[in-house]
Amino acid sequence: MSNDFSLQLRSPYLIFMGDVDINPYAKTGLGIVKWCPELVAGQLRFAGNTLDLGVPELTIQQAADFGVNSIVVGVAPIGGNINDRWVAVLVEAAKFGLDIISGLHVRLEDFPSLVSAANNSGAQLISVRTPPAGLPIGNGKKRSGQRVLMVGTDCAVGKKYTALSLTKSLNKLGVKATFRATGQTGIMIAGNGIPIDAVVSDFVSGAAELISPPNHPDHWDVIEGQGSLFNPSYAGVSLGLLHGSQPDAFVVCHDATRTVIDSCPHILLPTISECIDLHVRCGKQTNQDIACIGISVNTSGLPVDQGEAYLRNLSDQTGLICIDSVIDSCDPIAEYLVSKFGSNKHNEGNH
Amino acid sequence: MSNDFSLQLRSPYLIFMGDVDINPYAKTGLGIVKWCPELVAGQLRFAGNTLDLGVPELTIQQAADFGVNSIVVGVAPIGGNINDRWVAVLVEAAKFGLDIISGLHVRLEDFPSLVSAANNSGAQLISVRTPPAGLPIGNGKKRSGQRVLMVGTDCAVGKKYTALSLTKSLNKLGVKATFRATGQTGIMIAGNGIPIDAVVSDFVSGAAELISPPNHPDHWDVIEGQGSLFNPSYAGVSLGLLHGSQPDAFVVCHDATRTVIDSCPHILLPTISECIDLHVRCGKQTNQDIACIGISVNTSGLPVDQGEAYLRNLSDQTGLICIDSVIDSCDPIAEYLVSKFGSNKHNEGNH
Numbered sequence: 002m003s004n005d006f007s008l009q010l011r012s013p014y015l016i017f018m019g020d021v022d023i024n025p026y027a028k029t030g031l032g033i034v035k036w037c038p039e040l041v042a043g044q045l046r047f048a049g050n051t052l053d054l055g056v057p058e059l060t061i062q063q064a065a066d067f068g069v070n071s072i073v074v075g076v077a078p079i080g081g082n083i084n085d086r087w088v089a090v091l092v093e094a095a096k097f098g099l100d101i102i103s104g105l106h107v108r109l110e111d112f113p114s115l116v117s118a119a120n121n122s123g124a125q126l127i128s129v130r131t132p133p134a135g136l137p138i139g140n141g142k143k144r145s146g147q148r149v150l151m152v153g154t155d156c157a158v159g160k161k162y163t164a165l166s167l168t169k170s171l172n173k174l175g176v177k178a179t180f181r182a183t184g185q186t187g188i189m190i191a192g193n194g195i196p197i198d199a200v201v202s203d204f205v206s207g208a209a210e211l212i213s214p215p216n217h218p219d220h221w222d223v224i225e226g227q228g229s230l231f232n233p234s235y236a237g238v239s240l241g242l243l244h245g246s247q248p249d250a251f252v253v254c255h256d257a258t259r260t261v262i263d264s265c266p267h268i269l270l271p272t273i274s275e276c277i278d279l280h281v282r283c284g285k286q287t288n289q290d291i292a293c294i295g296i297s298v299n300t301s302g303l304p305v306d307q308g309e310a311y312l313r314n315l316s317d318q319t320g321l322i323c324i325d326s327v328i329d330s331c332d333p334i335a336e337y338l339v340s341k342f343g344s345n346k347h348n349e350g351n352h
Numbered sequence: 353m354s355n356d357f358s359l360q361l362r363s364p365y366l367i368f369m370g371d372v373d374i375n376p377y378a379k380t381g382l383g384i385v386k387w388c389p390e391l392v393a394g395q396l397r398f399a400g401n402t403l404d405l406g407v408p409e410l411t412i413q414q415a416a417d418f419g420v421n422s423i424v425v426g427v428a429p430i431g432g433n434i435n436d437r438w439v440a441v442l443v444e445a446a447k448f449g450l451d452i453i454s455g456l457h458v459r460l461e462d463f464p465s466l467v468s469a470a471n472n473s474g475a476q477l478i479s480v481r482t483p484p485a486g487l488p489i490g491n492g493k494k495r496s497g498q499r500v501l502m503v504g505t506d507c508a509v510g511k512k513y514t515a516l517s518l519t520k521s522l523n524k525l526g527v528k529a530t531f532r533a534t535g536q537t538g539i540m541i542a543g544n545g546i547p548i549d550a551v552v553s554d555f556v557s558g559a560a561e562l563i564s565p566p567n568h569p570d571h572w573d574v575i576e577g578q579g580s581l582f583n584p585s586y587a588g589v590s591l592g593l594l595h596g597s598q599p600d601a602f603v604v605c606h607d608a609t610r611t612v613i614d615s616c617p618h619i620l621l622p623t624i625s626e627c628i629d630l631h632v633r634c635g636k637q638t639n640q641d642i643a644c645i646g647i648s649v650n651t652s653g654l655p656v657d658q659g660e661a662y663l664r665n666l667s668d669q670t671g672l673i674c675i676d677s678v679i680d681s682c683d684p685i686a687e688y689l690v691s692k693f694g695s696n697k698h699n700e701g702n703h
Contacts, residue, residue, distance in 0.1 A: 053496050139585045139586075140585065140616060141585065141613070141616035141619055142616070177407075196552055197553070199552055199553075199554065200552070200553055201549075201552055202549065202550075202588055202592065203589060204588060205588045206586075206587070206588060207585070230634070231637060233492035233557055233595035233596070234490045234492065234557060235490075235554060236557070236593070237556045237557060237589060237590075237592025237593075238553045238554060240581075240587050240588045241553065241587065241589075242588075244584035244587055244588070245584070249645065264491065264492075265491060267493065269490055283581070283587075286582060286584050286587070
């Protein structure tokens with residue numbers, strides 16, 4: 002990213018798993034290895050932890066010798082707090098000059114031994130929950146380059162997953178495309194980004210403008226969405242992100258079995274058509290040509306034999322490509338994007 | 353306000369004007385005296401300052417003797433910084449135990465002499481730019497009481513002014529109605545509130561829910577709006593405020609001569625109909641019965657003889673009551689509100 006306002010993480014990473022052996026608590030570590038194995042030099046687990054990321058086992062000393070630049074806390078501690086044994090590992094890493102990267106609620110700065118070790122070695126203590134200071138107000142001006150934003154009928158419907166998958170599909174087609182992260186796990190995967198929901202509300206669209214800076218005319222930013230225009234808990238974040246991203250295209254993400262808003266179960270989920278329509282309407286404020294290019298549905302909650310029919314039916318109703326991005330790839334959406342917007346296939350790298 | 357999350361200011365106020373004698377820089381002081389003269393015990397100006405709020409001249413000593421509880425910085429210093437002479441006045445006030453209330457960019461905590469005086473006397477240093485800590489996520493649940501929100505075709509189109517004027521008109525009709533502040537000058541006038549645009553984006557609708565807490569079924573909260581759904585710099589703030597306010601009714605505020613968005617002059621202003629329609633559509637997410645009840649237009653930019661015709665024409669087009677809230681009162685809108693929603697005229701006070 003070509004500005005000073007984005008968090009910048011230094012790979013290669015050593016992923017720290019401690020004693021956490023439950024998959025949902027290790028989503029960060031699992032996600033980084035799944036989407037960016039090339040960033041990961043190894044894992045560090047406490048003896049007896051059977052959750053294996055399938056990467057080399059490294060001590061701090063070995064990681065430092067190997068040229069690892071950061072240790073990433075890849076798990077959420079059960080209960081939320083970290084104990085002395087965890088802190089001791091992080092202190093040792095800091096002594097070796099490794100940056101400490103954390104998405105924990107607990108602040109790394111609150112551990113004096115860690116602060117002192119980092120100060121001595123020059124290691125950075127980085128929270129991917131903390132946005133950079135000095136963010137600007139959004140200006141709504143058109144930027145060069147092209148952008149596709151993931152949006153949702155609600156929160157937690159696969160926006161990050163779809164963005165990563167679509168980036169991969171576009172790159173496979175030879176299209177220059179970069180995943181742009183707006184949440185903490187996404188930032189660890191991308192190595193940069195801004196946690197948009199932690200930004201002061203006046204600066205949300207300004208932050209979104211920085212997340213997808215001006216770029217080559219044939220380059221696509223694939224932007225991780227947050228929240229939903231229809232979720233009254235977080236819709237402000239979503240609208241600021243939509244305006245600041247000024248997307249040319251968007252993908253609607255949806256969970257096939259969700260009927261009510263996650264955080265507000267008394268509120269019905271919008272229909273897909275309502276969702277498309279409101280995004281077009283609001284998105285036009287910064288990009289007149291905004292268009293929906295596909296729907297990414299999580300069908301895992303449906304009976305096994307109904308997923309395909311659901312997608313086919315939805316596609317008939319909307320006239321759009323509908324996929325399950327976990328089961329299928331995003332290739333059909335990527336191909337449609339190329340056919341609709343031109344096929345500048347000069348992949349000179351991801352950035 | 354019945355919760356701990358709102359700023360709480362202690363009147364009576366002494367309004368500090370320093371050496372600022374230019375009206376636009378003294379909007380805060382002028383606004384407080386205009387809308388809440390009963391909160392103001394007096395003014396403190398440097399010798400030679402000819403800008404007069406029309407309230408008694410008081411020294412700090414006199415103010416303290418009089419029972420003043422807070423000194424309010426009623427002006428914006430030209431250039432933005434405050435000099436030693438200003439600080440000396442605030443330090444003296446703090447020594448007498450007066451809270452210091454400021455909407456300045458400069459932080460009161462950055463002046464050690466002020467911090468020390470406040471610590472010794474127990475005076476509070478209060479920035480109306482700083483939201484309270486620990487705000488919740490919005491839950492979108494229906495609250496008791498009724499709410500009317502000011503919205504705009506853009507920023508700076510008279511939302512605060514209209515809210516204050518409408519509150520006055522409702523009270524005059526015997527309707528229980530409370531002005532709810534979401535910006536710094538509004539907070540100084542109301543004596544409480546939350547500066548919504550300074551809230552972290554994830555908590556905007558949650559803050560809005562606290563600003564207009566549950567109330568008597570026949571009580572109206574008249575909520576100051578912020579930004580505009582159509583202004584890409586601030587629309588996220590506006591949507592969070594709309595969802596959290598769950599208004600039964602809204603008033604569209606508009607400037608008759610504005611043609612483009614204030615902070616984004618390459619973007620056209622929406623039509624009034626577009627503005628009403630998008631607010632109904634988004635507002636329905638937390639209140640199915642949301643309705644526009646009137647339009648408040650600033651016509652001061654039009655030739656003198658065209659204002660009335662403009663309002664008449666707009667009223668014909670929209671079928672709604674259209675007023676200039678500076679020239680007219682908001683009485684016609686208040687009367688319509690009562691006729692539409694019932695006339696529970698049991699005014700037991702403002703809160």
